[in-house]
Amino acid sequence: MSTPPTRRRTASHEVSAALLRAAETVLDRDGSDGVTVRAVAEAAEVSPTSVYNRFRSKDGLTVALAVRTLARLGEIVDVPAGPEPRERLRQSCRNYRDFALRHPARYALIFGTGSPLEDQSSEAAESGRAVFTVLKGLIGDVAPELDDGELPEAAQTVWAALHGSVTIEQAGIGQTPDADATFEHMLDCLIQGVTAS
Amino acid sequence: MSTPPTRRRTASHEVSAALLRAAETVLDRDGSDGVTVRAVAEAAEVSPTSVYNRFRSKDGLTVALAVRTLARLGEIVDVPAGPEPRERLRQSCRNYRDFALRHPARYALIFGTGSPLEDQSSEAAESGRAVFTVLKGLIGDVAPELDDGELPEAAQTVWAALHGSVTIEQAGIGQTPDADATFEHMLDCLIQGVTAS
Numbered sequence: 268m269s270t271p272p273t274r275r276r277t278a279s280h281e282v283s284a285a286l287l288r289a290a291e292t293v294l295d296r297d298g299s300d301g302v303t304v305r306a307v308a309e310a311a312e313v314s315p316t317s318v319y320n321r322f323r324s325k326d327g328l329t330v331a332l333a334v335r336t337l338a339r340l341g342e343i344v345d346v347p348a349g350p351e352p353r354e355r356l357r358q359s360c361r362n363y364r365d366f367a368l369r370h371p372a373r374y375a376l377i378f379g380t381g382s383p384l385e386d387q388s389s390e391a392a393e394s395g396r397a398v399f400t401v402l403k404g405l406i407g408d409v410a411p412e413l414d415d416g417e418l419p420e421a422a423q424t425v426w427a428a429l430h431g432s433v434t435i436e437q438a439g440i441g442q443t444p445d446a447d448a449t450f451e452h453m454l455d456c457l458i459q460g461v462t463a464s
Numbered sequence: 465m466s467t468p469p470t471r472r473r474t475a476s477h478e479v480s481a482a483l484l485r486a487a488e489t490v491l492d493r494d495g496s497d498g499v500t501v502r503a504v505a506e507a508a509e510v511s512p513t514s515v516y517n518r519f520r521s522k523d524g525l526t527v528a529l530a531v532r533t534l535a536r537l538g539e540i541v542d543v544p545a546g547p548e549p550r551e552r553l554r555q556s557c558r559n560y561r562d563f564a565l566r567h568p569a570r571y572a573l574i575f576g577t578g579s580p581l582e583d584q585s586s587e588a589a590e591s592g593r594a595v596f597t598v599l600k601g602l603i604g605d606v607a608p609e610l611d612d613g614e615l616p617e618a619a620q621t622v623w624a625a626l627h628g629s630v631t632i633e634q635a636g637i638g639q640t641p642d643a644d645a646t647f648e649h650m651l652d653c654l655i656q657g658v659t660a661s
Binding site for chain 2: 375378379380381382384385392395396399417419420421422423424426427428429430431432434435437438439440441442443448449452453455456457458459460461463
């Protein structure tokens with residue numbers, strides 16, 4: 268009763284953050300299907316009720332994990348301004364690839380089948396749109412001639428190529444010998460395609 | 465004993481084809497995980513032993529289904545010569561997209577996580593290379609200036625974009641309002657990128 272409200276809110280926030288970190292550990296270890304209220308409670312060494320009180324369900328956990336993952340992805344693709352715009356876009360795309368290859372389960376959660384982003388009204392979809400906005404900004408700097416209708420199309424094309432590229436690489440089914448070189452070639456091609464139209 | 469050998473081979477081939485059709489029905493209904501020797505036997509109304517004798521295991525079924533699926537994909541992307549090369553490539557890409565959207569489980573089997581194509585020595589990987597060869601041929605006609613080193617890179621880029629595009633569409637997470645228009649825009653961008661380098 269004597270604890271100041273701000274301190275109580277901080278403490279509650281910290282508990283949520285700890286549960287989310289535990290959920291992420293479960294996700295990395297067992298994939299999306301493994302992220303259940305029970306498994307997260309076990310990993311966090313709390314009661315299932317504690318997890319349930321904060322995230323309600325497996326779906327609640329999934330959305331919270333997607334928001335967290337997309338926030339992190341948004342940070343790493345938002346390469347600080349400074350380099351020449353094309354080089355900045357390239358670095359952003361390289362960061363995207365690194366993230367996907369380092370965290371395949373998190374990546375599959377946000378962009379694979381059953382992604383919570385499919386529900387356009389979810390908080391996760393909002394986080395997805397924020398990452399897309401970063402990508403649009405980077406491409407807009409590379410191709411300032413694109414109008415408001417063309418820019419989202421160009422960004423969607425770049426995203427599709429990135430997504431296809433990293434999921435092909437994750438599945439180990441690429442048809443070229445050097446994935447690094449192929450990725451750089453793809454970036455050449457995309458930048459040519461985006462700026463030539 | 466009196467049946468001529470050719471006829472016996474045909475009959476055996478027909479049984480295998482019937483089992484494979486049953487396996488495909490199970491795949492379309494239940495996804496890759498559902499394709500078990502038992503489920504296929506049930507669907508084909510034969511004993512599990514009959515399935516086992518021809519395909520050995522779930523893995524054997526998966527490889528056979530992948531070979532069948534890739535053969536079909538290879539046919540539909542191999543648009544007959546005649547149209548202008550760029551239009552031929554575009555039609556091929558549209559056919560690829562249609563196939564993926566119509567048969568999501570088959571598509572995930574060949575190009576999703578756990579794809580049998582990962583094993584480069586498998587018959588499925590050989591079928592995958594055959595489809596890639598078709599794509600290289602189409603792109604080579606559009607961009608005859610590409611040398612033997614550049615052509616596979618260009619084809620891999622086009623494939624990555626196609627794969628990313630259709631899996632984003634399957635997951636329902638695209639960021640543009642009109643998937644048909646976005647796909648056409650992507651084809652513009654890819655052809656520009658492939659020919660401008």
